[in-house]
Amino acid sequence: MDWQASQAPERQPRLVAQLTRMIQSDRLSHAVLLTGEQGSGKEAVAHFLIQMTLCENPQNVPCETCRACRLLKSGNHLNVHSVEADGQFIKREQIDQLIHELSKTARESGRKFYIVHEAHRMNASSANALLKFLEEPTSDVTAILLTNQPHALLPTIRSRCQQMTLQPISSEQLKQQLMEQEVTESMASTISKMANSVEEGLALTEEEEFGLARRGVLKLMEALERGTAHALVQAHEHVIPLLKDKEKAERILDLLLFAYRDIVACKANPGSDCTFPDKKALWEQIAMRSTFEQLTYQLEHIMKARRRLHQNANRTLLMEQLVIELREVNAGV
Amino acid sequence: MKFEVMRDRLLEALNDVMKAVSSKTTVAILTGIKIEAKKEGIYLTGSDADITIQTFIPVEEDGEQIVQLTQTGSIVLQARFFNEIVRKLPTNDVLIEVKNGYQTDVRSGKSEFHLIGQDANDYPLLPQMEEDQSFTMPAELVKSIIRETVFAVSTSESRPVLTGVNWQIRDGELMCVATDSHRLARRSTKLENAPADEYNAVIPGKSLNELNKILEDNSEPVEIVLTSQQILFKAGNVLFYSRLLEGNYPDTSRLIPSEHKTLVVVNGRALHQAIDRASLLAREERNNVVRFTTQGQNAVEISSNSPEIGKVEEQVLAEQIEGEELVISFSAKYMMDALKAIEGHDVQIQFTGVMRPFILKSVHDDAILQLILPVRTY
């Protein structure tokens, strides 16, 4: 894995500032648990923490030029160890080997570190072995546990660690990162509102139905401009076939909701970012002739449909009714 | 960096350094060896993080020119390739030169290799060793101390500290102890030039095994330098560093029984051979168990029984048997390991009960003590 320390201040500015103060005043515990969604930058924060501690001339950030910084960045620092799941679990032998390694004197100056990636993947035996080690810490070792499921960890392990929570990734950052992965800007804008991490977002781009749902919703928005009957036909053709289960239906209602939010945003602040930047012209057109009152009414109806969905309403009827309600308002009260 | 060196001297030095280079390392820089050309000669360094070996080729030795230094400098080269290349070079003169950045040329006769090196600054530094805590011993003594103890270290990783040998210096005496919790080997050595301060460290068994391979069986002095982080063995032009195991080594002195109920004195070699034979019918899954029975005052019987294969019984004459009669079972392997370590001719064995540890030592001196826990059969 590449050394990601330099990304940390940008991705988790508040946590990094907090960690920096703790390191400078030597208040950092010997066991740290970093909790955060996938893609929130746990590795980056862990790497930052290590580099900030081992750097020979740190200011508010590591110097990036001293021997320790250089070795860390090239993956050649002998004081840093890590384990990740071998298959589904982090196995007992892996923890035993890690502990054996950490039981030896350090090869470089400064503390020794180990990172346990996806710490919730430790099985009972590994977790107990690690717990025993955490309970009798050798003085110069710092543990960094990473997880997005803190509650799947042994409570006794959690309570031994200083717990810190990472902010989920902002949708603007997510959009940028998706675009770096060659996702189109329009798709990245939409997905960044729907997903919590780059991984989750990339999974959506792979999913054919998500593309269909997005297109269906946009077709429906166009049709709504052209009359109730037309809108109902479009809904039957492009949207209703996709309402296979509650989750998929919910996703479609969310997309519709984001479309109306785009319109509201356009009306309030014409230069604002959109969930569907490719439809900006249409949104502006709708925004021009709609009042805030009308748009609020439409948003409320979508929210109501969402609630009814959870009360197990018939999904076809629900969508037909929603189309009619959206049109009614459109037609002007 | 640019120098010329005699190939056989380079190979000899590489040979030792390669013993520290592991193919299994996850740290890229450790797949290489560091070459440093200095005014006084060439230093080669290899490491697997646990041990670090440095060898030195002097510019001149006994009036003979070995290295011709043009320019000082340093580089890290891929160990395996470099070693193979030097091995196969056509002539005894090797020119090594680092040009523009990390590109390294190796020339000999008409053959010329161009290797991409790595920055020597990224290579782990040698540990800082204050030389005031040190003492010397002949190489053959270091080797026998290792041989007599290291076999008893634990191979299980569940208690890391037991995978090493505890070296303790106190009152002018070096005490080395290894145990895997089934048996214990202890060797004490009087030091002629013991360091002033007490010292207590646990050296990984693996490191000692490697050291044993590097040291020659002669009386050349080995200087041993001690710190709390590393131990260094200096033998001629070779420096051997090892990391230490942290954590407290258990106090084993209380495990050693002070009295006995049965004393047997027997020829160590004869007993070893009898147990070796009996162990043929002892199965590993059953702890290689053999049975030891005293027969009157002059003999013991070694026996083993494997129902589907057969049984074996053998009498070994004893020099002396004192105290209670005894039937005890133990691991043939542990017993043979212990007898091998004592090496001597007459061994005395002190038993305190069939479920309690028993002691083996030479009748001539107390320097080596072996302790074995029996196997319970039921």
Added chain:
Amino acid sequence: MSERGRILFHLDMNSFFASVEQAHDPSLKGKPVAVAGNPKERKGIIITCSYEARAYGVYTTMPVWEAKRKCPSLLFVTPTFERYRIASQAMFAILREYSDLVEPVSIDEGYVDVTSVVNGADAIDLAKTIQSRILRELDLPCSIGIAPNKFLAKMASGMKKPMGITVLRKRDVAHVLWPLDVEKMHGVGEKTANKLREHSIHTIGDLGRMTEKQASEVLGQHGEKLWRRAHGIDSRPVDPESVYERKSVGNSKTLSFDETSKPALLQHIEQLSGKVASRLKEKGYVGYGVHVQIRYHDWQNRSKSRTFKEPIYRQSDIEKHAKKLFLELWNLEPVRLVGVTVQQLKEPGEITEQLTFDSYQQVAKEEPVRNLVEELQKKYGKSSIQKGIRIRSKGSSSSFSKDFLNDHNKEE
């Protein structure tokens, strides 16, 4: 199952390991061959040898150097247990083609009940067929004993080796068996023979001529059994399941409601472990494996087991390992049934436990009690102290045989 009218075979492979080696490397055929642990070293001993070698006076456990002196042309091979295991499986597969009632006793012998397969006179033909198939297909010699019960069949198969077929009827007992040394009798070991000799019983006939009561006075229950055998009486059935027997001791518990509380479930495990420990103690066994079973509310069954190097028999150990396994297995769904089993049982006397510096003191405390028990056993015989059932197949249940018996288990 009536004593009269049964037809049983006892099949005994001749010099099995050596024969397998000769079959594997035909150049060894007809030559004196010995299987030895380390033939290169002078100090090795013979594990087994071919009939050709036996003709020179070479025998099992003879030191290699002595064997070489007796038979300078002796050829040595090192044992390859995997090869023997495969040959054994093939041999039993042939037996099972003729009858379902095949009871493996060890890697190279077993009983077959052919009562419902052949009528009296045809039994010899069937035995010839089996013997020649094993020779033709596996290139291995065997001897077969034909008799109305296990004891006589076993005695019969030993009468002519190699490649013998021997019929032993009950009416033959007096003139065939009675002249034999009592130690030749299946079920009589060195110790029993010594005890019998103390009572001037030297031949099987001497035993047979006592009354049943006298035999019982000398050797207890075992004496009665031996007396009956000396009269050709043995009603033990051929039991294909016997290899599966008593390989484990377990208890399970159906809960009165679907339990989700961890402390409550662990408490059930504790209780079950206690029960298993006391049953083990009663039977005098220890095991090398622990197995935990969970049945969930939706009847999904899950189980997990682990093998240990040292024997498991103390309640605290069973409990510790069972809890650990349970927590690794349990997916937090409601549980309807939990079970704890100790597996890979071994008979007392064949168990070894390497003591450690941490464990020996506790064990050593038990030493005086153990000495007392041994004293009593010396005085009154072993059965006076050891309670419960012992694994039947005496002497052949060492670890290798156990592995082999597991092969049969896998065929379930």
